[in-house]
Amino acid sequence: MKVLVPVKRVVDANVKVRVKADGSAVELANVKTAMNPFDEIAVEEAIRLKEAGKAEEIIVVSIGPQQAQETLRTALAMGADRAILVKTDEQTEPLGVAKVLKGVVEAVKPGLVILGKQAIDDDSNQTGQMLAALLGWAQGTFASKVVIDGDKAKVTREVDGGLQTVELKMPAIVTADLRLNQPRYASLPNIMKAKKKPLDEKSPADYGADVKPRLKVIKTEEPGGRKAGVKVNSVAELVDKLKNEAGVL
Amino acid sequence: MMDPRYEVLFETVKIGPVTAPNRFVSMPHAIGHSYLMPNGAIGIRETRAEGGWGIVSMQLSEIDPTSDLSGLPYERLWDDGDVRTHAKSNERIHAHGALASIELGHTGIRSRGISNGYPAQGPSVLPTLKPEMPLMARAMTKEDIRRLRENYRAATRRAKQAGYDIVYVYAAHDASILWHFLQPAYNRRTDEYGGSFENRLRLFREVLEETKEEAGNDIAVAVRFAVHEASGPKRITHDGEGRAVIAALADLPDLWDVNISGWSRDSGTSRYDAEGFQEEFVSFVKQVTGKPVLGVGRFTSPDTMVSQIRRGVLDLIGSARASIADPFLPRKLREGRIDDIRECIGCNMCVAAETIGVELRCTQNPTISEEWRRDWHPERVPAAKTREHVLIVGSGPAGLEAALVLARAGHHVTVTEAREELGGRVTREARIKGLSAWRRVADYRLYQLRQMANVDLYSGSAVDAEAIAEFEADHVLLATGATWRRDGAGRSRLTPVDGFEDVAATPDDILDGMEIRGPVVIYDDDHYYMANALAVDLAVRGLEVQIVTPLPTLAPWMAQTLEQPRMIAELKSYGVRMHPNTAAIGWANGALSVVRSDTGEELPAIGGTTLLSVTVRMPDPSLSEALAARGIAHRVIGDADAPGTIQLVVFSGHRNARELLGQEPAPGHFKRERPTLFY
Numbered sequence: 071m072k073v074l075v076p077v078k079r080v081v082d083a084n085v086k087v088r089v090k091a092d093g094s095a096v097e098l099a100n101v102k103t104a105m106n107p108f109d110e111i112a113v114e115e116a117i118r119l120k121e122a123g124k125a126e127e128i129i130v131v132s133i134g135p136q137q138a139q140e141t142l143r144t145a146l147a148m149g150a151d152r153a154i155l156v157k158t159d160e161q162t163e164p165l166g167v168a169k170v171l172k173g174v175v176e177a178v179k180p181g182l183v184i185l186g187k188q189a190i191d192d193d194s195n196q197t198g199q200m201l202a203a204l205l206g207w208a209q210g211t212f213a214s215k216v217v218i219d220g221d222k223a224k225v226t227r228e229v230d231g232g233l234q235t236v237e238l239k240m241p242a243i244v245t246a247d248l249r250l251n252q253p254r255y256a257s258l259p260n261i262m263k264a265k266k267k268p269l270d271e272k273s274p275a276d277y278g279a280d281v282k283p284r285l286k287v288i289k290t291e292e293p294g295g296r297k298a299g300v301k302v303n304s305v306a307e308l309v310d311k312l313k314n315e316a317g318v319l
Numbered sequence: 320m321m322d323p324r325y326e327v328l329f330e331t332v333k334i335g336p337v338t339a340p341n342r343f344v345s346m347p348h349a350i351g352h353s354y355l356m357p358n359g360a361i362g363i364r365e366t367r368a369e370g371g372w373g374i375v376s377m378q379l380s381e382i383d384p385t386s387d388l389s390g391l392p393y394e395r396l397w398d399d400g401d402v403r404t405h406a407k408s409n410e411r412i413h414a415h416g417a418l419a420s421i422e423l424g425h426t427g428i429r430s431r432g433i434s435n436g437y438p439a440q441g442p443s444v445l446p447t448l449k450p451e452m453p454l455m456a457r458a459m460t461k462e463d464i465r466r467l468r469e470n471y472r473a474a475t476r477r478a479k480q481a482g483y484d485i486v487y488v489y490a491a492h493d494a495s496i497l498w499h500f501l502q503p504a505y506n507r508r509t510d511e512y513g514g515s516f517e518n519r520l521r522l523f524r525e526v527l528e529e530t531k532e533e534a535g536n537d538i539a540v541a542v543r544f545a546v547h548e549a550s551g552p553k554r555i556t557h558d559g560e561g562r563a564v565i566a567a568l569a570d571l572p573d574l575w576d577v578n579i580s581g582w583s584r585d586s587g588t589s590r591y592d593a594e595g596f597q598e599e600f601v602s603f604v605k606q607v608t609g610k611p612v613l614g615v616g617r618f619t620s621p622d623t624m625v626s627q628i629r630r631g632v633l634d635l636i637g638s639a640r641a642s643i644a645d646p647f648l649p650r651k652l653r654e655g656r657i658d659d660i661r662e663c664i665g666c667n668m669c670v671a672a673e674t675i676g677v678e679l680r681c682t683q684n685p686t687i688s689e690e691w692r693r694d695w696h697p698e699r700v701p702a703a704k705t706r707e708h709v710l711i712v713g714s715g716p717a718g719l720e721a722a723l724v725l726a727r728a729g730h731h732v733t734v735t736e737a738r739e740e741l742g743g744r745v746t747r748e749a750r751i752k753g754l755s756a757w758r759r760v761a762d763y764r765l766y767q768l769r770q771m772a773n774v775d776l777y778s779g780s781a782v783d784a785e786a787i788a789e790f791e792a793d794h795v796l797l798a799t800g801a802t803w804r805r806d807g808a809g810r811s812r813l814t815p816v817d818g819f820e821d822v823a824a825t826p827d828d829i830l831d832g833m834e835i836r837g838p839v840v841i842y843d844d845d846h847y848y849m850a851n852a853l854a855v856d857l858a859v860r861g862l863e864v865q866i867v868t869p870l871p872t873l874a875p876w877m878a879q880t881l882e883q884p885r886m887i888a889e890l891k892s893y894g895v896r897m898h899p900n901t902a903a904i905g906w907a908n909g910a911l912s913v914v915r916s917d918t919g920e921e922l923p924a925i926g927g928t929t930l931l932s933v934t935v936r937m938p939d940p941s942l943s944e945a946l947a948a949r950g951i952a953h954r955v956i957g958d959a960d961a962p963g964t965i966q967l968v969v970f971s972g973h974r975n976a977r978e979l980l981g982q983e984p985a986p987g988h989f990k991r992e993r994p995t996l997f998y
């Protein structure tokens with residue numbers, strides 16, 4: 071079985087994000103980028119499936135600018151087998167990405183697609199679901215555990231009320247939540263070795279997809295500043311304040 | 320945008336006839352340049368003003384030749400010939416909108432009197448306050464007192480002429496003649512300057528009144544007074560005469576600058592004193608005077624500063640060390656860039672530079688003292704001509720500092736670290752009890768590097784010469800650090816000690832988590848913090864620990880950082896037995912054979928289960944040699960080049976990065992201060 075893992079290049083989670091002075095968008099010039107953390111978890115899950123003999127090949131794909139190549143190299147360094155860069159300088163949106171991914175799925179024919187549950191830049195939480203709809207495949211979102219058994223995937227989902235386990239008929243879509251696994255690290259020697267792994271360059275047109283933005287950003291604002299804190303003298307006082315002042319308990 | 324929580328720190332404060340633009344005061348502190356190196360000194364002070372400190376203070380400045388600390392780098396305002404330099408300094412400070420102050424003082428029985436032949440003078444005939452120097456101070460006559468008062472007046476007039484906004488009357492640190500007269504342990508006079516509290520205070524009061532008179536309505540008068548003696552004779556305390564002095568002189572000065580004495584306690588290190596540690600001694604002052612109050616306490620956190628103001632402890636936040644480590648602290652706060660603050664780690668390498676008589680140095684800020692002579696700015700690096708790729712092997716203080724300079728210049732920087740954790744020695748050593756603040760060396764740099772698109776950081780990534788060659792970087796820096804020797808060869812003995820090799824544990828073993836069984840015998844031929852910090856760390860785990868060292872006292876370098884007495888007291892409190900003047904000659908059958916270092920006499924062997932050897936650290940040249948064999952040009956920096964203090968290796972990283980950028984003149988040929996030639 072092949073596993074397809076889409077990975078997105080996003081602002082690094084360690085970066086203190088700043089909004090551009092004109093409020094049009096987040097400042098991205100000379101800002102560090104990295105693989106979306108949930109996608110690292112997705113890549114890790116695919117590698118573990120391969121290590122357990124449940125998958126033969128891991129293909130990673132990224133839709134984005136030339137620099138997204140670095141994100142793919144990171145996935146290759148972690149242990150993916152080959153990569154596809156679908157190059158576009160458009161601002162990507164979930165629907166456009168899902169359309170490209172549908173084309174990639176049809177070309178690659180994976181038994182499983184593992185995505186991150188959401189990207190930490192736009193927090194859309196839509197791509198996996200849209201892809202499932204476009205393909206007409208089963209979906210197991212917010213996965214904290216994935217067990218493959220023949221042509222079935224048992225996916226434990228993190229839902230508001232607790233954990234829900236669903237059984238999917240493969241091929242299927244899984245989106246990774248935080249607790250699915252602890253992703254491994256891409257070391258520099260592995261990054262260098264990854265340079266020898268195949269990386270294909272395609273365009274959205276190769277998959278007959280249109281990635282033109284359809285959403286309009288009206289405003290981008292920073293969250294309001296934190297108010298001055300108070301120092302509490304005891305745990306009892308803290309609990310009291312949380313209960314009676316903050317109303318969170 | 321500034322966080323509204325910190326707005327209170329940027330309120331103006333009225334000090335007599337002048338107004339401070341905000342509450343930040345860069346305190347009087349020696350910068351190692353003295354009157355001999357005015358250009359470098361101005362560079363330091365101007366950078367403070369540029370960085371947003373509302374008041375920039377001149378260090379202790381001697382008012383006449385009988386106050387002689389020469390050998391230690393202080394300032395002077397002896398006569399009119401000294402005015403010009405001070406005026407130039409103030410011009411540079413005022414250009415940035417800050418006020419300038421000068422701490423005028425006479426060091427009394429702390430003077431030396433060797434350099435110009437006037438003996439030290441004080442209230443009574445006393446040994447000078449340096450027991451190791453064979454010098455006595457003479458008792459001042461009434462005529463001497465009259466002359467001192469006149470010299471204070473004259474110095475104030477000169478300070479005014481030089482453009483200062485605030486002039487100090489200095490009575491702190493057990494280093495002021497006014498303090499020496501006040502101190503009952505030193506003042507044995509029977510005239511009107513001795514005896515009762517009022518009599519002992521007389522000279523202080525006279526000088527203050529006369530300084531006020533000279534200052535007139537143009538400049539403010541501040542008093543720096545230590546309200547509490549935490550070391551020394553311990554006769555002046557915050558609930559005794561310390562308080563009585565503030566009460567007696569209450570509204571006479573325009574500003575009270577209060578702290579604790581001696582200097583070693585005032586400049587307490589992070590190992591022994593928490594931020595804000597002076598509060599318990601100085602918090603009463605605002606209740607006794609209506610004048611603004613300035614204080615210190617290794618403040619680095621804006622929240623602590625705000626809390627001091629809000630709770631009515633202080634009106635002005637004084638800082639020596641935080642302003643050394645980050646001259647731009649106020650400006651960063653005002654611009655809402657709190658994460659960019661380079662926080663002082665409280666190590667006192669700055670103090671050590673001063674006590675050994677060299678230009679100011681700082682672990683966190685390698686650009687200090689280099690503003691003028693090397694043109695280094697603490698915040699800006701000129702852009703590289705073309706973007707090149709630099710590979711830095713090792714993420715310790717040297718590697719990270721080099722990475723930061725090169726990345727700021729615009730190069731693409733890749734840092735590779737063999738361990739799982741970034742930060743090298745500081746991250747590791749910060750786990751030792753008492754040293755946690757040292758982590759800030761790595762934290763500050765890693766945070767900055769993680770924001771930048773042109774930086775890649777890889778941990779868990781050991782590389783060999785082949786991998787480095789394959790990487791094809793334009794430049795390679797090796798910052799691979801050093802490891803502790805195991806064989807007992809150290810600083811005082813250059814050859815191995817019998818029985819150490821293969822048996823002794825080293826600090827690296829402990830930092831790697833090796834299980835240590837007691838009793839532990841530590842052999843310290845390093846003489847800085849490592850042996851004693853580990854001794855405490857191990858003692859806290861319940862192990863019996865003894866320290867053996869060949870030098871006459873434990874860790875003499877910690878006398879330079881002012882920590883030695885605290886460290887010895889700490890060892891004692893944890894039951895660590897100390898064996899100074901004791902040289903190891905061999906380890907066998909669970910016992911260290913020792914002799915007296917000075918006479919060579921045999922001493923009883925010291926038994927233990929674990930021998931911990933803390934001697935010297937050595938770099939491993941093999942990677943550099945392998946690169947050289949392949950013809951790959953590279954620089955070796957930091958501990959990998961010459962194992963040193965964290966301060967030295969950060970500096971090495973900075974200097975090598977600047978050299979690589981081609982921004983440095985030939986080594987050693989930075990701008991020099993030249994004395995005037997009269998022949």
Ligand SMILES: Cc1cc2nc3c(=O)[nH]c(=O)nc-3n(C[C@H](O)[C@H](O)[C@H](O)COP(=O)(O)OP(=O)(O)OC[C@H]3O[C@@H](n4cnc5c(N)ncnc54)[C@H](O)[C@@H]3O)c2cc1C
Pocket residue numbers: 083107108190248
């Ligand atoms: C990229 C990413 C995106 C995420 N997005 C979301 C999201 O949108 N929504 C969501 O619900 N979750 C999200 N999470 C998950 C969420 O961050 C974690 O589940 C959550 O932080 C775990 O909380 P924790 O307190 O268990 O542990 P931690 O995250 O490790 O938090 C520990 C915190 O507790 C403090 N602390 C520790 N000990 C003490 C002590 N003794 N006293 C006081 N403070 C102490 C620490 O300083 C620290 O700040 C995200 C995680 C990641 C990595």
Ligand SMILES: Cc1cc2nc3c(=O)[nH]c(=O)nc-3n(C[C@H](O)[C@H](O)[C@H](O)COP(=O)(O)O)c2cc1C
Pocket residue numbers: 346347348349350378379422491492543578585586587615616617618637638639640641669670673
């Ligand atoms: C290197 C150094 C030199 C100092 N020299 C002086 C001095 O000349 N006069 C003085 O009154 N205090 C001096 N001090 C003490 C400081 O002014 C200050 O009171 C003390 O360091 C505590 O403040 P901090 O915790 O912000 O460093 C010096 C401190 C340092 C670190």
Ligand code: SF4
Pocket residue numbers: 639640641643644662663664665666667668669670680681682683684
């Ligand atoms: S040398 Fe150490 S104590 Fe002094 S300012 Fe720098 S970091 Fe702080």
